[in-house]
Amino acid sequence: MTLFTRYSFHGEINYGILEGSEIQTISSAPYNKYKLTGEKKKLNEVKLLTPTKPSKVVAIGLNYKSHLGSKTPPSVPEPFLKIPTSIIGPEDNIVIPKVALDEKVTVQPEAEMAVVIGKTCKKATQANATDYILGYTCGNDVSARDWQSNDLQWWRAKSSDTFTPLGPVINTELEHNNMRLIGRVNGKVTQDQVTSDLLHDVPKIIEFVSSVMTLLPGDVIMTGTPGTPPNIHPGDETEVEIEGIGILRNSVIAGE
Incomplete structure (x- = not known):
């Protein structure tokens, strides 16, 4: 198992490999050819x-x-984009x-398992x-519900600045259909489900998306959220927690 990180010191x-409480720096992003530089940092001294x-x-x-409510389950994956x-x-x-605070827009977190692509992917099969996956990390698809419901497009509902937290590490050896996904707000568990409950699993999602869109190394697929998230x-x-990732x-906070 390898835990890839990206950190500031x-x-x-730099990118690195987390081993216990120490990070070994690597020469490039983990989806490129890299080597150990010999430089090491303590986890508690970096961001x-x-x-x-x-x-x-x-x-x-x-x-x-559990997230559908009264909606009919989609027959194929239903992708949308969140901007970098x-x-x-x-x-x-x-x-x-x-503006969201002024309009009293409802904002909710969405705990998700996120897939990180490791090599250029086009027309993959299930x-x-x-083979195209580097590993997995935690994701939070922060969503402004009123904008999601009322705007023609989801550009600000899903892609406002800071609305896509990712991290803390990429784990290369987890099983996509065997993770426990937990979401918390203020320490209280608000979402708790296993990824085997996904309606469309990771291979099907990658096949569907890559049939029309090239996935590049480092790209992320957020696989959906369970249950009914609370307002924040x-x-x-x-918090979003997946065992083996953290x-x-x-x-x-409020925007100014």
């Missing part, structure tokens, strides 16, 4: 960043029965835009889809 950003820098985030809607400028890392703040407000703290923790 005195303003310098962990989002572990990948994707060209795009493909998110899947309505992919757990919405991405933040562990311990970064989720900022609810001032049989070979996992400035002052709250969100806890993605972010505080919520």
Whole structure:
């Protein structure tokens, strides 16, 4: 098992491999050819960043029965895009835009298992889809519900700045259909489900998306959220936890 990280130390950003409480720096992003540089850092002396820098985030809607409500299960995966400028890392703040606060927009977190692509992927099949996966991380698809319901497109509902927390590490050896996904707000469990309950599993999602869209190394697929997430407000703290990856923790603040 390899745990890839991306971190900042005195303003310098590097990728590394986490081993216990120590990070071994590597020469490039983990989806490129890399080597150990020999440089080591203590985990408690660096700031962990989002572990990948994707060209795009493909998110899947309505992919757990528990999240459907009265809706009919989709016959195929239902992707939408989240833009890279919405991405933040562990311990970064989720900022609810001032206009959303002024309009009293409902904002909710969505705990998700996120797939990180390891090599260029086009027209994958379900049989070979996992060959394109680098590993898995935690994701939080922060969503402004009123905008999601009322806007023609989901551009601000899903891609406002800070609305895509990712991290803390990429685990290369988890089983996509055997993870326990937990979401918390202020320490209280609000979402708890296993990824074997996905309506469309990871190979099917990769096959479907890559049939029309090239996935690049470092790209992320967020696989959907279970249950009914709670509302969040400035002052709250969100967590997404997957065993083997850790806890993605972010505080919520008000935009100015």
